[in-house]
Every structure is written in structure tokens, then in C-alpha cells.
Amino acid sequence: MLGLPGGRIGLNEKMLTAIAREVTEETGLQNLKFTFVGVVRENQDNYDFIHFVFSAPVGEQEPVLCEPDKCEGWEWFEVNQDLSEVLPGHQAAIQLYISKQKLADLVRS
Numbered sequence: 001m002l003g004l005p006g007g008r009i010g011l012n013e014k015m016l017t018a019i020a021r022e023v024t025e026e027t028g029l030q031n032l033k034f035t036f037v038g039v040v041r042e043n044q045d046n047y048d049f050i051h052f053v054f055s056a057p058v059g060e061q062e063p064v065l066c067e068p069d070k071c072e073g074w075e076w077f078e079v080n081q082d083l084s085e086v087l088p089g090h091q092a093a094i095q096l097y098i099s100k101q102k103l104a105d106l107v108r109s
Helices: 015-027 088-099
Strands: 035-044 047-055 103-106
Touching (some): 088 103
Parallel strands (some): 035 103
């Protein structure tokens, strides 16, 4: 499956600090200007995950595989291509970006 960079916010860590840290730890991309996209609530078995979604232009930077034990690699793709191989919560994040909506609920009934 394909996914976007992400991770957890540390105790008392500011959200934008956590976002920049996670993106740099996973991709090596630095000094990005993040813009809020929206929030995805995703139900995974007995847990609800809240994904805070941000975007950032990367300029000429290219992502680097910084955590080979967690990820096979990074690649660019068009947001309007087939997303069937993208993790459901990340798919919803991309749809928020495209639609400019702010909230998505992925709750199993």
C-alpha cells in the first residue's frame, strides 16, 4: 500500500513542530511551509485515528528514504490518478486536498 509521511505528536510538542519533524525524519525534506488542509477521522478496528492533514510545496527538494525499516521508498504521483493502492485514511486526506473540504469521517458501521 502507498501512504503519506506522518506520525505522532510528542507530549507537549507543538503541532507544526511535530509535522516538520516527522516529514524530515521520514523524507529528509526540510524548511517547508505547511498549509492546513483538513482533518480525517479514521476508524481502525477498536481505535479512532485523527489525521491532521497539511500540504507543503517542496520546490526542488527530492525525498530520501530515511527509514528503510518502515518504508520501501518515496515517489511522486498525481493526485487525480487511481488512488486504490493508497491507504484509506491517506486517500481521504488526498480527497480533502482536491475538494477543499475540511473534514472526512471514515467510520465503519
